Amino acid sequence: MSSVPVAVVTGSNKGIGFAIVQALCKQFPGDVYLTARDPGRGQEAVAKLQKEGLHPLFHQLDIDDLQSIRALRDFLKEKYGGLNVLVNNAGIAFKVHDTTPFAVQAEVTLKTNFFGTRNICTELLPLMKPYGKVVNVSSMASSSALGRCSQELQQKFRSDTITEDELVGLMNKFVEDTKNSVHEKEGWPNTAYGVSKIGVTVLSRIQARMLNEKRKGDHILLNACCPGWVKTDRAGPQATKSPDEGAETPVYLALLPSNADGPHGQFVSDKTVQPW
Numbered sequence: 001m002s003s004v005p006v007a008v009v010t011g012s013n014k015g016i017g018f019a020i021v022q023a024l025c026k027q028f029p030g031d032v033y034l035t036a037r038d039p040g041r042g043q044e045a046v047a048k049l050q051k052e053g054l055h056p057l058f059h060q061l062d063i064d065d066l067q068s069i070r071a072l073r074d075f076l077k078e079k080y081g082g083l084n085v086l087v088n089n090a091g092i093a094f095k096v097h098d099t100t101p102f103a104v105q106a107e108v109t110l111k112t113n114f115f116g117t118r119n120i121c122t123e124l125l126p127l128m129k130p131y132g133k134v135v136n137v138s139s140m141a142s143s144s145a146l147g148r149c150s151q152e153l154q155q156k157f158r159s160d161t162i163t164e165d166e167l168v169g170l171m172n173k174f175v176e177d178t179k180n181s182v183h184e185k186e187g188w189p190n191t192a193y194g195v196s197k198i199g200v201t202v203l204s205r206i207q208a209r210m211l212n213e214k215r216k217g218d219h220i221l222l223n224a225c226c227p228g229w230v231k232t233d234r235a236g237p238q239a240t241k242s243p244d245e246g247a248e249t250p251v252y253l254a255l256l257p258s259n260a261d262g263p264h265g266q267f268v269s270d271k272t273v274q275p276w
């Protein structure tokens with residue numbers, strides 16, 4: 001078994017995830033895994049970084065596929081006996097003018113952004129080594145969507161006692177409410193992406209609390225963050241930040257020094273803790 005530290009970035013064949021791998025290859029003292037759901041796109045991205053003299057490794061990972069997640073989990077367990085850095089970056093968003101029915105957009109968006117990210121955490125958090133770092137890439141869209149929820153929902157999402165099961169129940173309810181065309185009446189904002197990212201931010205707050213309760217002595221730091229508005233296939237060319245700039249906050253959180261006791265359980269943007 002290798003004692004080399006290991007970092008994994010989900011959805012890193014392009015966009016912000018690719019820039020995070022690139023930065024980690026330069027700054028993280030260990031093996032860095034570029035992962036992609038499509039091995040062809042993943043290997044192509046690895047080759048691009050190799051041309052720059054960097055040495056990422058590759059593993060297939062589709063966060064929508066539990067078998068694929070478990071294959072990565074077993075590989076990490078066997079080869080490294082765990083994991084030091086996990087960046088949950090993979091995510092999707094329908095374009096603003098997409099005509100796909102809203103209920104379908106809600107189901108598909110939550111499936112990857114919330115449920116896929118949660119499945120990764122369920123399978124990989126138990127593998128995190130002491131002083132490990134977990135970064136869940138959320139979005140400022142989560143805070144703006146939170147502000148557009150009913151007071152009752154806002155209270156639930158800001159609660160310091162909400163459980164993961166309750167959060168999952170609320171995310172499923174959103175999808176059901178969109179199918180029955182009652183989501184606005186039920187206090188939800190009209191954004192599937194925003195709600196999926198509320199799920200990611202709240203999940204991060206819950207997971208940080210669980211780490212405090214169950215693994216306090218391990219000094220693992222887990223946060224959600226927003227990369228900013230970044231020029232990628234998702235956000236388009238009018239966005240303000242380059243992918244390298246978008247990677248800065250996730251990489252800062254992934255490389256917090258071992259003597260840092262925070263941030264932990266926070267929502268961070270521009271390397272600054274944001275109110276939730």
Ligand code: NAP
Pocket residue numbers: 010011012013014015016017036037038041061062063064089090091092093112116137138139140226227228229230231232233234235239
């Ligand atoms: P992007 O260019 O569209 O890249 C998304 C990456 O996620 C791609 O590598 C994609 O793979 C991968 N992915 C999607 N579904 C996946 C799945 N089921 N399993 C594994 N990988 C999957 O988007 P981006 O702008 O870099 O976004 C990265 C993250 O930042 C997302 O979580 C996004 O919500 C967040 N974010 C972005 C912005 C922004 O302005 N760009 C702002 C706030 C937050 P394929 O190539 O196979 O599709």
